[in-house]
Amino acid sequence: MPEIPETVRETLRPYLAQVRKLFGDALEAVILYGSAAGGEYMPGRSNINLLLLLNRQDMELLKQYATLHKRCQKEQIVVPLFLTQAELKSSLGLFPLEYLEIQDRHVLLAGRDPFPELRIDLKNLRTQCEQELRGNLLRLRQRFVEGGASTEAITILLPLSLTALLPCLRGLLRAEGKPNERSSDGVFKAVQQLWGVDCTAFQDALQLKRGIIGPGPAEAPRLFDRYVTSLQLLIEGLDRLSA
Helix, strand or coil: CCCCCHHHHHHHHHHHHHHHHHHHHHEEEEEEECHHHHCCCCCCCCCEEEEEEECCCCHHHHHHHHHHHHHHHHHCECCCEEEEHHHHHHCCCCCHHHHHHHHHCEEEEEECCCHHHCCCCCCCHHHHHHHHHHHHHHHHHHHHHHCCCCHHHHHHHHHHHHHHHHHHHHHHHHHCCCCCCCCHHHHHHHHHHHHCCCCHHHHHHHHHHCCCCCCCCCHHHHHHHHHHHHHHHHHHHHHHHHC
């Protein structure tokens, strides 16, 4: 299991104390998931994702948390998932992609970890992944137009799209019975081998997200075109397999 980055530990130390004080005996567990728990966290760029497991849903407590969140979001802590044990177990088959991502890449920060003993129903996994891929492509087109097809819009859109794309690719590989790939580069390599889709544009978008490259007015549209084309080819390839 990857170590939590020290900057994240420092951020979460006071946060955990505040959450424990606020929720009291209603709090059963605090779970860190996503990049901060998966070894690909980027300080200043990645969010801190959390799940708060509660023994009851209390709107008054959530109202109080909203005040706390105003301070937390400055530290890139996004609004947590608020779930009870019953809600978690009853929705396993509805959101297999999300729960597999958490099960595979999480760190227990407080309480008792429910994920090792969960049995996630995978029968809807492929369908959910394909739905997410199509939604990703539709949103890209819409927001590209909304952003005036500008370089600025592209450099915002591609990292956002990639963040949503990577869990889908891992889910598709899992649905095909392939080994779980933890690194993004490993995922791209496996996808390219399995479906023959050139993942270079996805890798370039990852470099953009990491701040390693910054395409200018000439290169940004070409990167966007290559990214959209690869995404379309992947969807078309999955369609042929399903036919």
